[in-house]
Amino acid sequence: xxxxxxxxxxxxxxxxxxxxxxxxxxxxxxxxxxxxxxxxxxxxxxxxxxxxxxxxxxxxxxxxxxxxxxxxxxxxxxxxxxxxxxxxxxxxxxxxxxxxxxxxxxxxxxxxxxxxxxxxxxxxxxxxxxxxxxxxxxxxxxxxxxxxxxxxxxxxxxxxxxxxxxxxxxxxxxxxxxxxxxxxxxxxxxxxxxxxxxxxxxxxxxxxxxxxxxxxxxxxxxxxx
Amino acid sequence: xxxxxxxxxxxxxxxxxxxxxxxxxxxxxxxxxxxxxxxxxxxxxxxxxxxxxxxxxxxxxxxxxxxxxxxxxxxxxxxxxxxxxxxxxxxxxxxxxxxxxxxxxxxxxxxxxxxxxxxxxxxxxxxxxxxxxxxxxxxxxxxxxxxxxxxxxxxxxxxxxxxxxxxxxxxxxxxxxxxxxxxxxxxxxxxxxxxxxxxxxxxxxxxxxxxxxxxxxxxxxxxxxxxxxxxxxxxxxxxxxxxxxxxxxxxx
Numbered sequence: 001x002x003x004x005x006x007x008x009x010x011x012x013x014x015x016x017x018x019x020x021x022x023x024x025x026x027x028x029x030x031x032x033x034x035x036x037x038x039x040x041x042x043x044x045x046x047x048x049x050x051x052x053x054x055x056x057x058x059x060x061x062x063x064x065x066x067x068x069x070x071x072x073x074x075x076x077x078x079x080x081x082x083x084x085x086x087x088x089x090x091x092x093x094x095x096x097x098x099x100x101x102x103x104x105x106x107x108x109x110x111x112x113x114x115x116x117x118x119x120x121x122x123x124x125x126x127x128x129x130x131x132x133x134x135x136x137x138x139x140x141x142x143x144x145x146x147x148x149x150x151x152x153x154x155x156x157x158x159x160x161x162x163x164x165x166x167x168x169x170x171x172x173x174x175x176x177x178x179x180x181x182x183x184x185x186x187x188x189x190x191x192x193x194x195x196x197x198x199x200x201x202x203x204x205x206x207x208x209x210x211x212x213x214x215x216x217x218x219x220x221x222x223x224x225x
Numbered sequence: 226x227x228x229x230x231x232x233x234x235x236x237x238x239x240x241x242x243x244x245x246x247x248x249x250x251x252x253x254x255x256x257x258x259x260x261x262x263x264x265x266x267x268x269x270x271x272x273x274x275x276x277x278x279x280x281x282x283x284x285x286x287x288x289x290x291x292x293x294x295x296x297x298x299x300x301x302x303x304x305x306x307x308x309x310x311x312x313x314x315x316x317x318x319x320x321x322x323x324x325x326x327x328x329x330x331x332x333x334x335x336x337x338x339x340x341x342x343x344x345x346x347x348x349x350x351x352x353x354x355x356x357x358x359x360x361x362x363x364x365x366x367x368x369x370x371x372x373x374x375x376x377x378x379x380x381x382x383x384x385x386x387x388x389x390x391x392x393x394x395x396x397x398x399x400x401x402x403x404x405x406x407x408x409x410x411x412x413x414x415x416x417x418x419x420x421x422x423x424x425x426x427x428x429x430x431x432x433x434x435x436x437x438x439x440x441x442x443x444x445x446x447x448x449x450x451x452x453x454x455x456x457x458x459x460x461x462x463x464x465x466x467x468x469x470x471x472x473x474x475x476x477x
Contacts, residue, residue: 060386060432061425062393065404069425072417157287164289168397175291188299196288196296203287 004194007181011191014177015198021091021163021173025098026156032099033106040111051107058104064165067097071169094166098159105155113148114140146217153210160202174198230419234410238420241406242427248392248402251324253385256331263332264339264373265365278336285333290391293330298322298398323395331388338384342377343369375446382439386432393428403427 004011039051058066074088117140125139167176178195182188267278285293301307301316315321346369354364374381396405407424411417444451 057425057429060429062390062404062428064393064396065407065421065425065428068404068408068411069417069421072411073421076415076417161289164291165394167291175289178292179295182295182299187303188295189301189303192292192296192300196284196292199288199292200284 004181004191005185005187007177007185007191010177010181011174011194011198014172014174017091017172018160018163018174019202021095021098021166021171022156022160024095025102025159025163028095028099029102029106029155029159030152032103033110036103036107037110037114040107041114055104055107058101063097063101063162064168066101067094067165067169070097070100090166090169090171093169094163094171098162098166101162102155102159105158106152109148109151109155110144112151113144116147117143146221149210149214149217153206153214156210157203157206160206161199164199227416227419230414230416231423234414234420235423237406237410238403238424238427241401241403241424242431244395244400244402245389245392245404246431248323248327248395248400249385249389252327252331252392253388255324255328256335256388259328259332260335260339261370263336264343265369267336267340268343282333282336285330286337290326290330290394291397294323294326294394294398297326319395319398319400323392323398323400327388327392327395330391331384334384334387335381338377338380339373341380342375343373345376346372375443378439378443378446382436382443385439386435389428389431389435 036051036054039047042048042051071088071090071093074093075086078086078088121139121143122135125135130138163173164175167173167179170176174195178191182191185191263278263281266274267282269275297316298319301322302313307313307316316325350368350372351364354368359367392402393404395402396408399405401409403424407420410420414420
């Protein structure tokens with residue numbers, strides 16, 4: 001049992017890949033979510049309609065299926081474009097898929113958060129003659145962050161767990177490394193328990209971090225005693 | 226896009242859909258059976274029982290469903306006492322493993338959702354029931370559970386949709402449900418767009434069906450509030466929903 005039968009390093013490497021995938025998707029997904037929320041508030045009906053379609057479709061289809069569509073579909077598309085067999089990188093396809101999924105849910109979170117900013121604040125900013133950029137940068141974004149944080153925290157926890165799905169198309173993440181170790185040592189119980197423990201650790205650390213962030217975001221707000 | 230292929234594989238996909246529907250319905254039903262008593266324990270004044278239930282929901286909500294599925298499907302066979310017991314004939318089958326994992330997972334999420342609903346029941350209603358001399362069991366049956374479930378219904382509808390989507394993971398342990406069937410057809414024909422998009426559309430239709438059914442159920446269950454005036458009703462619902470979502474964020 002020493003050093004997990006030589007698989008300790010591999011599992012640590014896999015855990016690192018899992019975190020890297022989740023963080024990359026988080027950063028990209030927040031960008032997609034902000035754009036989606038802006039699109040849902042757009043003046044043009046077509047853009048609003050497109051944003052509605054995006055969130056409805058992505059939230060109604062299993063994440064696994066989206067990963068499979070992008071991985072196999074991407075391979076077919078690239079093969080047609082280049083005229084020879086090209087396989088999509090599992091990391092790229094996985095991050096792309098998770099970004100799309102996260103972005104759809106984040107769109108709804110951000111949309112609700114923007115609505116949470118009191119309209120008087122926006123009127124006041126306009127009355128002061130702030131430009132559109134300053135209005136978002138100085139007034140709306142700093143305040144909506146506080147409303148968006150609880151929803152965003154839940155999405156991050158879901159995202160962290162969804163990275164395990166990319167192992168199905170061959171990303172060498174924690175889940176896949178564990179499967180390999182479990183297969184070659186014929187000891188799935190131990191290895192999957194270790195994986196479960198590691199995911200639980202990531203979740204717990206995230207929860208502590210989120211609580212801290214929420215408290216920090218609330219520091220300027222006065223609550224009734 | 227080869228429309229001919231879509232028409233050709235549609236019967237196969239619909240066959241897979243039946244298994245998906247069956248898995249989802251069974252997991253949701255068993256999950257609810259698990260969740261109702263656990264949610265009552267979770268809201269009980271006894272902190273020992275509450276923490277025991279919290280441990281269950283924390284573990285099942287904090288780890289990926291795929292890990293839980295593999296742990297039960299591959300891991301359970303490793304234990305000698307399971308192999309030699311009668312349970313082995315069940316745990317050997319991928320179908321039962323998937324059903325057990327999904328039910329436990331769904332039960333954990335539903336427990337926390339119901340807990341949010343039960344905590345949002347106005348304390349005045351419970352005090353009124355006490356004042357009328359209702360026993361604990363009667364209070365739970367007549368007041369706490371119906372009112373709590375009604376308040377938790379929007380969040381619960383989301384959870385059922387999530388369960389439908391999660392059932393696609395059964396394809397990783399060789400079950401031929403909708404996603405599994407689609408993967409098999411793609412492996413044979415190598416035309417991922419047509420087949421996967423057809424499967425996605427079936428899932429989408431299913432999601433709409435669930436959302437629609439729950440919308441009706443909710444309208445049916447809140448009939449008495451609609452008569453009191455729509456504006457008031459929607460405001461109290463928004464307040465309850467905010468309360469429930471606030472209670473959700475405490476655990477993963």
